Amino acid sequence: MTHPVEIRFLPAAGADLAAREGRIALLLHDRGPMPQGLPPATRRALQRVIASKAWADVKPGAALELAFPAGLAADALQLVRLPRRTDAQTARKAGAAIGARMGRNAVTVVAPAHERLADVALGLALRGYDFSVYKSQPAEAAEQPDVDAPAAPPQGVSHSGAAEDARLADAAAPAPEPAALAQDDAAAPPQPGAASVTILCDDPEAAARAAQDGAALAEGVFFTRDLVNEPANVLTTTDFADRLLAMRELGLEVEVLDEDELARLGMRALLGVGQGSDSPSKVVVMRWNGGGEEAPLALVGKGVVFDTGGISIKPAAGMEEMTMDMGGAGVVAGVMRTLALRRAKANVVGLVGLVENMPDGRAQRPGDIVRSMKGDTIEVINTDAEGRLVLADVLWYAQDRFNPAAVVNLATLTGAVIIALGHEHAGLFSNDDSLAGNLLKAARAEGEGLWRMPLAPAYDELIKSRLADVKNTGGRPAGSITAAQFLQRFIRSGMPWAHLDIAGVALPPGETALAPKGATGWGVMTLNRLVRDRFESR
Template identity: 65%
Template structure:
């Protein structure tokens, strides 16, 4: 979907010139945004620009009991002393309360990300704004902070209203994109940071759009067509159809989709940003475009949410977009396993035994434990064909992870401590948090089968762990991590940077992982 906020980076001199100029006839009035610290402290540039309005600001702040605390704001309309400004929006960046040692901090990634979200929420849509990025206690890297501000604002402004035909014409939040001129001290560096942040935001928005789409619109073939648009950015795209998958031996994946009228697909995305002999890294996404549970059908309540059971594949698609936009200096493989799990006369049954691409046999105990079957073939294919430095899979895999972690953390499972540690650090840096859970032989025994090499569920106990144990059997000794995002990829709690049902979770996390640890100089 089109962005609801657009950024331009200017210097403070240009901001002053625009504020001094008389608005053209028919032009939207300017909204001036200023960031305010404790006790109404202002940055030097901001203080100069607002000097003629300071008496009114002081009176309004006293009346509204606005003291510049983080998370608060003050609105003044047609402020005296600021000709041409229709609205002055002051956003607090000072300490939020007792025990809070300061305002926005350069050490905390999410401070400026969240600040951008708060800005977008208070600004609304359709505004013509100038934002004075001049906080009272400047961050160590003001340009990077400006990029995070732009990222947070763009993500917060996102709306998925494609199918709403009765939109209120008088709703100010639906008057088109807000245009923000971000005034900074060093425009060139800030412009590069903002451009990079907006490319990342595009990747998150792509993931959100995919997860929000209804399943009658986004089925495997359509998902594959949308992913194929990444070719416009230089990503190599290969789409494997059912005959090809049958020839290759993707029997576990195809078993999941055999009950659906929509044929399955596997999409292979390749970004070649490093030297040809550089070992690639790989990301695999579960893409169950709708999950009824198959013959082991789910309860009707909330089944509509199963349109989001492809959030892992959506995140991989968004990640590949973000990497390509910023021309990441890494070789990256993205694989999407796209199926629809439906009950029909041709559907897979409990008790069936399938032979996976790896040659290992799987007894189907529950057809609703389908995502691990999709991933099993996809993981083996990636491991065997591309021999990556690591594989990370993302999947809305188990309800058990919601019981364990709620929606605050995704579950992390790994056979490699170094990889797991790097993912956890990227999670801390981006605010997309994870919690590592244990694995081991005792859990692995729970998926042993009397009739095949393994069964596709280990029962109620340790459900997320036994699912991870299942996946580990398809990576051999390749460093691997499994991210169970059932609690974070859809049905997202509202936050400063997201008001959407779909979060796009994982795009920022994995982009940061690649950037910090796997790109060549």
């Protein structure tokens, strides 16, 4: 997988900035001494810039750049405005301004004293993401994977429908430390041409400790982004499951339910979606047991690795983006990775339904009627409304097996939510005001847009079926709401539940504050915060 850039924290005192190659970024606030270690020519240039209108127009968290600065070996000097007292989002934005320009260079960040260095480091790491595994590399670069065939599964990994065979002998074994952040007493300058970051500060040991959870979070976000960015000829249902099985090494319990087991359980709604594909349908269960005997939080993700629409086939234009229709499952996987890496004191189970929706002689047809694991019959009006069929069975299974404290599901479920909210907010639907409030609070704290949408019995009229208990779509009116009403049928009475429709935020059309163009990993930070604030023991 793609890993965040390595970040070292070193003492600012005595650093020879003149000799540092690559890029240098200075965190500057409105009042304060000029950084030490700059040669006279650089200081004069810096004083001139700070007195200019161009610098006055730079907003907090943004930057101004000088190319080939006088007196420095560095190729660029980046001046980042960051007030001494600021919020987490502005600090992350400041880090992102550095990460966006980083490329493959060595970067030195000069920040002698700032209380938000952990947020600066997180923003830098997140914005520095670069999914370039399929771009041609120089001859000396590492060999790239064969894109004509799915990647081979990890050695020693096998599939099993039995939970006992999938569990680790010691789930409490220490996880590897996130590779993104380290504290080092050595003050050697980073080497040019190698993507690395050194943050020079007053107390590097304390700064590194404060940034460790951010390193775990960045790893989880990167894992989600990689999954969403992967092409469907590589990220098949089997390859997806193998990547999740490999997270056993982090201390997660992971098991895979195959089609025979899913049929035995009665998951006919899920199996119907994938029956036209050569890629076998699967459900993967990931468990993190860090919270004693408490009932777990259940996270459920839609994992349609490619969605043609099935027999109700989509238009050709833009269909290539349907590699992202497993975005909900990708977020669940990224959250579980983060929780394991930071050793969260909570019980969380992540379940993902992995299918591929293809047109074929065996494919599900409009007008078919399937029976869900719950026992409800569903008339399939449109085979392109398939994600809710997958979620219906996995939601019921999660409640039936784990009796969770609450359920949160995520899915790139409807285009209608994009019409309603654009690419700025995900849609939140919930039967529980407390859980909804916690999610909204967590999203605000992490700077991820989330907006609550209505649920009401009146919308059930739109999905009444003449022939079955319910139909899988009510047409265009209130499309995202009727999809949520459909899912609510598969939530038991009294179970706190929230549905996050992330169709507009998983793969927006352009870059965002913390991500280049492509997959954002939206939701990993919000759900990690939800776990920390509501479900984690102190």
